Structures are given as structure tokens and as C-alpha cells.
Amino acid sequence: MTRENLLTIEGLSKSYPGVKANEDVSFKIATGEIHALLGENGAGKSTLVKMIYGLVRPDEGRMILRGQSYAPSEPREARASGVAMVFQHFSLFDALNVAENVALGMDNPPKQRELAARIREVSEGYGLPLDPARLVGDLSAGERQRVEIVRCLLQDPKLLIMDEPTSVLTPQEVNILFDTLRKLSAEGTSILYISHKLEEIKALCDEATILRRGKVVGTCTPREKSAREMAEMMVGATLNSPERPAGELGEVSLEVRNLSVASANPFGTSLRDIGFAVRKGEVLGIGGVAGNGQDELLMALSGEARTKRDSIQVNGTDIGEMGPNERRRLGLVTAPEERLGHAAAPDMSLMENALLSGDVRKGLTRKGFVDWGATRAFAQGIVEKFDVRTPGISTAARALSGGNLQKFVLGREIMQDPEVIIVNQPTWGVDAAAAAFIRQALLDLAAKGAAVVVISQDIDEVMEVADRFAALNEGRLSPPVPTKGLTIDEIGLMLGGAHGMHKAEVSHAEA
Amino acid sequence: MLRLEKRPTPSRFWSWGTPVLAVALTMIAGGMLFALLGKDPFLAIKTIFWDPLFGEFAWYLRGQLLVKAGPLALIAVGLSLGFRAGIWNIGAEGQYIMGAVFGAAVGLAVYPTESRLIFPVMILAGAFGGWVWAMIPAILKTRFNTNEILVSLMLVYVAETILSKAATGFLRNPEGHGFPGSRSFSNYPAAHNPEIFAGTGMHWGVVAAFIAVIFCYVLLQRHIVGFQIKLAGQAPRAARFAGVDPNRLVVLCLGLSGALAGLAGVFEVSGPAGQISIDFSSGYGFTAIIVAFLGRLNPLGILLASLVMALTYVGGEGASTDLGLPKAAIQAFQGMLLFFLLGADLLSNYRIRFTLIGKETR
Numbered sequence: 001m002t003r004e005n006l007l008t009i010e011g012l013s014k015s016y017p018g019v020k021a022n023e024d025v026s027f028k029i030a031t032g033e034i035h036a037l038l039g040e041n042g043a044g045k046s047t048l049v050k051m052i053y054g055l056v057r058p059d060e061g062r063m064i065l066r067g068q069s070y071a072p073s074e075p076r077e078a079r080a081s082g083v084a085m086v087f088q089h090f091s092l093f094d095a096l097n098v099a100e101n102v103a104l105g106m107d108n109p110p111k112q113r114e115l116a117a118r119i120r121e122v123s124e125g126y127g128l129p130l131d132p133a134r135l136v137g138d139l140s141a142g143e144r145q146r147v148e149i150v151r152c153l154l155q156d157p158k159l160l161i162m163d164e165p166t167s168v169l170t171p172q173e174v175n176i177l178f179d180t181l182r183k184l185s186a187e188g189t190s191i192l193y194i195s196h197k198l199e200e201i202k203a204l205c206d207e208a209t210i211l212r213r214g215k216v217v218g219t220c221t222p223r224e225k226s227a228r229e230m231a232e233m234m235v236g237a238t239l240n241s242p243e244r245p246a247g248e249l250g251e252v253s254l255e256v257r258n259l260s261v262a263s264a265n266p267f268g269t270s271l272r273d274i275g276f277a278v279r280k281g282e283v284l285g286i287g288g289v290a291g292n293g294q295d296e297l298l299m300a301l302s303g304e305a306r307t308k309r310d311s312i313q314v315n316g317t318d319i320g321e322m323g324p325n326e327r328r329r330l331g332l333v334t335a336p337e338e339r340l341g342h343a344a345a346p347d348m349s350l351m352e353n354a355l356l357s358g359d360v361r362k363g364l365t366r367k368g369f370v371d372w373g374a375t376r377a378f379a380q381g382i383v384e385k386f387d388v389r390t391p392g393i394s395t396a397a398r399a400l401s402g403g404n405l406q407k408f409v410l411g412r413e414i415m416q417d418p419e420v421i422i423v424n425q426p427t428w429g430v431d432a433a434a435a436a437f438i439r440q441a442l443l444d445l446a447a448k449g450a451a452v453v454v455i456s457q458d459i460d461e462v463m464e465v466a467d468r469f470a471a472l473n474e475g476r477l478s479p480p481v482p483t484k485g486l487t488i489d490e491i492g493l494m495l496g497g498a499h500g501m502h503k504a505e506v507s508h509a510e511a
Numbered sequence: 512m513l514r515l516e517k518r519p520t521p522s523r524f525w526s527w528g529t530p531v532l533a534v535a536l537t538m539i540a541g542g543m544l545f546a547l548l549g550k551d552p553f554l555a556i557k558t559i560f561w562d563p564l565f566g567e568f569a570w571y572l573r574g575q576l577l578v579k580a581g582p583l584a585l586i587a588v589g590l591s592l593g594f595r596a597g598i599w600n601i602g603a604e605g606q607y608i609m610g611a612v613f614g615a616a617v618g619l620a621v622y623p624t625e626s627r628l629i630f631p632v633m634i635l636a637g638a639f640g641g642w643v644w645a646m647i648p649a650i651l652k653t654r655f656n657t658n659e660i661l662v663s664l665m666l667v668y669v670a671e672t673i674l675s676k677a678a679t680g681f682l683r684n685p686e687g688h689g690f691p692g693s694r695s696f697s698n699y700p701a702a703h704n705p706e707i708f709a710g711t712g713m714h715w716g717v718v719a720a721f722i723a724v725i726f727c728y729v730l731l732q733r734h735i736v737g738f739q740i741k742l743a744g745q746a747p748r749a750a751r752f753a754g755v756d757p758n759r760l761v762v763l764c765l766g767l768s769g770a771l772a773g774l775a776g777v778f779e780v781s782g783p784a785g786q787i788s789i790d791f792s793s794g795y796g797f798t799a800i801i802v803a804f805l806g807r808l809n810p811l812g813i814l815l816a817s818l819v820m821a822l823t824y825v826g827g828e829g830a831s832t833d834l835g836l837p838k839a840a841i842q843a844f845q846g847m848l849l850f851f852l853l854g855a856d857l858l859s860n861y862r863i864r865f866t867l868i869g870k871e872t873r
Contacts, residue, residue, distance in 0.1 A: 369734055
């Protein structure tokens, strides 16, 4: 295919104190091409697209858009030149409706009624049905993403940048999104697609540029490469899949019965009548699209939210009314999804953060007095065993990169030799090699006889580690089924299918 | 162009440098204020900061420093625990007054009995009075989720009303010819809080302040409760994850700061103030908020800050008698200190970058 170049990037570099985020990055995007930007977390993908979108200024290098020099100083200028971006984290207001949210993101919004009509027209034209009058707080994650996409499409972009768009979608919703993107591409809109999900890139993208440590380390045509080959280009090393030592399953260690918890947050999800049991040595995977009750489930299990006494049992003891530390004493530890502010205190040192949840099981206090020597040794042990890259254990948690902090948090819980461990999004934002290490550590715990619950939005991860799979959908949990032989379509249906595609929006009203 | 850049970790240098910078900026701005009032700014600053330490009457004023610094440190160190946990007790002044009223009431109830037990029991009653007054916002907050800032502040005015009732009614000196005010504790040895060493200003309240500083230092550095207090203030969700019960912390922090403020009150009424009077309330409870922040919410820092603040009190009094500076100007001066401190705190979390406009848009 010989297509005209839309955007040419030449020698872009950007440094932050202590890091070169991008170094001499060059590539081209043709008109109507779907171009993948591939790389691990911290490879410099975000900095690169921020430069294209005018949020960050390059130190060196230049960009050429449609034959003209292009150096946006702010996103408004980028949008005026026809560059639009859908962020990984949505910037929407729950309490406003769809049309109002769209208007807030536009430079010159038309009148509400006119805008509503255009939203309807554009969203249906691209197979992304949206009701402009609905409150964003009532929408599913997939629908929220549609709001962001439609907001971009209304500006008629020439280049659409999408940052990790599928992390919040069910497989069916992913297919719908891909149909939309292909349609856009056929109409001549170029798409810069950022992801580390290789199968998706193979299915969707025409070309790929691979970044590692801020530099371009290769380009390829994804259809012609295997996922493994691309992963190895990304990581720069060969990868090992986690191994599952065969072990006997023991008796039931964690049992949850009729667990219902009302969400503390008006836009949160209440848990309804959840029940499952995990045996010693077993890994239960709980999949689900973000915002379907994962956070609430973790807090109910950790003891941050109390439940009815007999809703949760650990080795036969009712723990529903116990706090986090009493549960830890019984051998139950958890790792929440949100690292900064929930699993770890941002301004505290790693040493203090080791004390945060390690006190009870590691015996870090005596009569209430902290044994800083033991705490230091514990923190140092986590850093070494889990390869946490940090100048030292007196560094503040917020100074670590997301992936490194995740390793620290997971390591802190895993090294407490738990009998029951519940983790939410255990490898979120962690590079491929470290993710493999964390999964292996979880499997090793199971092999030693721990009951493991992995809550994750990454279906591939769940399939890789879990013995049984259950789906969390609007606060309800499907009955767990063995993962062996489960197809991606079956999983998709368990996850609740494609939200909103059956025009079943009425059912949301009761929620 | 000036630009602010967030530091990856807070600067250690600036977290201790800002109080010094704030004091310096306060001197400059205060000097300008005094100049506008038609006074010699250099003389005014010298009267406030130099004379109490090295001036003609320093032999007396130095002692006054401890008298003022004692209650400030005692109250501020208690407040700092709550402030670190994100629990804002603004009503220490009320707890201070109630401590004085409770303590004085116990002492005066047994007048003129002489017993070694009377003074210790008064001290306990004072601590209890402050604690009770602080429990009101604590229980309202944990039960009904009211705002402790408003409740504790409002209770200051209730306490002031009770104080004036005490001075003119139930604690009034029956032999006082109808004048408001209680009996004087200096004439009642069993209940008197005297200077331990004559001329130093050192009384039992100052000793208590030292003990409180050491206690809080150990609590924050070595004890799990201190860790939980810091954690709850910095990351409330992480605190819950760590098993901290927020309600327990509210009761603990408000209770402790209330009890310490009550102690300050009873030591003051039985010592330097000498009696319950209508104007017993001297603003220590509010000034202690400034002291707590000036001392970085750190017990040792608070000790230093209470001395600096005491200096502005003692020096301020000198400036108003010698130079005729209005009292309000001194209060404005103290307020500026907090203002500059909070402003300068930006430096510990942000770096200021100077950039040339030309370079950016090349």
C-alpha cells in the first residue's frame, strides 16, 4: 500500500530530571493507517503521545503534519490541527449527562439540542449507540469510553490517538470498538493505537512501532509476527510462561456465602449475594470489567468494609465482623488495586510502608513499640526478592514508578506467608518480565497450600493463573467454572456481554 | 518566567528552612507595618526580638519567656497529634478554659484545707475538664459525622461564657467585696503552682510541657499508634487498609489534645494567672495552632517554636508599653507568621524554576 503520510515524527527527544523519556524517536503514520505504539510501561509511550497532543514539549526533534511543520503548544492547538485523543483515564463528570460532558470538552460547543442530535447521529453512524440525555454516573465503563470517543469524532479528527482503550472493555465490546476503528480508518482517519495487548494489535493494526526505554527498537507489520516475537522485541529478552506445579487441592480455606454489601459511594457498585469457595492450593480468578464491584469485593474481604458475621469464613472461622488486622492474624492478606493512597501511603518511606500491613504477621511491634530493625529487614527483603528498583528503603513510595511500587506491594503481602491471599489487578502497570514473576510467586503460594483469589480485568492473566473462573458483573458473581477449555466467547458472555448493545438500557434504571 | 515543579520527595532542607524563612519574612513585613504606623521599624523589631533576651530587663523577661512558652508548648504538642491525623481541634482555647475552671473549682471547693493531695487532684481535674470539653466534638463527629472544626470552635465561646459565670458567680471570692474573680491561689499554698526556682519562670506547667514533648516524640517515632496517626493524616484509605479505626483515632487525638490543653489551663490558673477572672482567657489555645505549625508538627520543633512565639508575646508587650504600638499590631504580627509559614511551605514540596520565555518557544 502506498498511502500519503499524515504525520512524520523525526528525532523527538524528551528528558525529565534523571530519565530520558524519549530519545531520538522517529516514525511515520500514513493517512487512514492504524498504527500501533507498543511497549512496556515506562517505555515512553505516554510521553510520546503527550508531545503529539501538545501536552508536553519535545526537547529536540520535529513533527510534520500533512506537509506542514507541527509544534502544538497546547491541546487546543492540536485539536485545531485535527489531532484528537482518548485517554486511558476518563475525564467525565458523573453528575452531568452525556451531552453536557461532551460540550465541556469542546472548544466551541453548539447548543445542547443541536449537540444531542449530532451525538445521536455520529454515535449511531459508527455503531456506538449513546443516549445524550443519560447521566454519565449510570453508564458502564464501555459506554463512558464511547462518550470520550464520540467527543473526539464530533471534531472530525484526522488523527485519533487512543491510549490503552480496551483495558476496561469486555471482549464483545472490544469487537465493537474495533469495527468502529476500522470504519474510521476506511474513511481516511489515521489512528495511533497504544497498547501492550499483542493479540489485539495483531487483529487491528497495520503497522507497529516498538519502544523500549524511550527508544524505537523496531517496527513490524503485526499480522506477520507472532505475539511472542513482538513481546520479546518489547522486553528485549526471551520470556518464560509461568509454570504450574501440579499439587493436590486441600479442603476449603476461604468461603463466602450470601455476601451483600451496599457501596459507600453513590456511584459505586453494591455487592449482591456473592458466594464462592476456594480450597487450599487453588487459584480462583475473578474477571470483570472495571467498576463492576471489584474494589468493593476486595474491601469486604480485607475487612475494610464489615459484613454479616457468617458471610465470610476462613478455615471455618466466621470473620465477617473482623477488622483487617484480625483477619491478617488468621492468615488472610489482601493487595488492593490502587497502589498510591490505598495499598501504600505516598509520602511514607518503603520501610514505613512495609510496616503498614506487615505488622501483625511479621511481628514488627512489641507491646505497641515498633521494632524498626525488623521492619527495615522486612522491607529490604521485599526489595531484594521482588527486584524493586529503588535508591533505598527510605525512599518515599510516591517516588517509585508504578510498576516498581506494585512489585513492592505484592511482595509485601506474598512474603507474609499467607494462608489466603486476595489480590486485585496484581500486575497492573508492571512490565512483562515482572508480571511473569508476580504470577509465578502467586502460583508458588498456591503450591504451598494457600488459597489464592486473583481479581483482574486482564482475561489473559486470569486464564493463565486460575484453576477456576468466575465473572463479576454489576456486583453479582457468576458461579465459578473450571478454566480448562473455556473459550474467550464464553468468558465474554459471562462478563455480561456487550453493555448497551442489546438496547437493554432500561435494565440499568433499576440499578 | 516562574514555574513550579513538584518535587519527587519533599525537600528535607526546606521543611526545616521554611520556619526560619517565615520568621525572616514576618520581620520584614512586620517592620513595614510598624513603619506605616509611624514607628521606627528597626527599633520595634529590636524591642520584640532582642530586648527580652539581652535588653535592660532581660533578667526578668527571660523568665517570662518560659511562663508563656510552657502553656503554648503543652497545648501545641497535643494539637499536633490531631493535626497530623487530619483531625482539626481548633477549640483548644475552650479546653484550656475548662481545664482551669475544673481545676480551680476542685481547689476552691476544699478551701482552706491543707493537704499535699490537693494540688495533684486539681491537676487531674484540670486534665479531665479539658478532656470532657474535647469529647463533645469527638462524640458528635464519630456518632453524627459533624465537623470537629466548627463544633470545637463554637465550644470556645460556650467555655468563655462559663468562665465569666464562674468569675462572677459560682467561683467568686466570697470575701472579694463583690468584685468579680475567685480567691487567689497564691494565698492558698496547698493549691498554688509556684515558681520552682525563683526568677526562672519555671513552674510545674513548664515541667509538664517538657514531659509532654518527650512523650509525644516517643509516641510518634517509636509507637505504632504514632505511626497510625501519621498514616491516617497522609493517606486515610491506606490507614483503613492497615486496620486503623478512624473513630478510635478521633477520640484519642481530640481527647489527648483536650487533656493537655486542660492541663495548661489548670497550671496557668493556679500559677501565673493566680485566680479565675473574667479575662483569664488569653488566646494561648489559638496561638498554639500557630506554634504547632511553626514547629512542623514535630514535638522538638514545637518546643523551639513555643519559645519564638513567647518572644513575640513578651517583646510585643514591651513594644506596646515602650513604643505605644497597638496590641492589634502585635496580633497581626503573629498572624503574619502563620501566613508566611504556610506560603513558604510550598518550597518543601515544589521547586521554583526560572525559565526564559525565548528558550521554550524556540
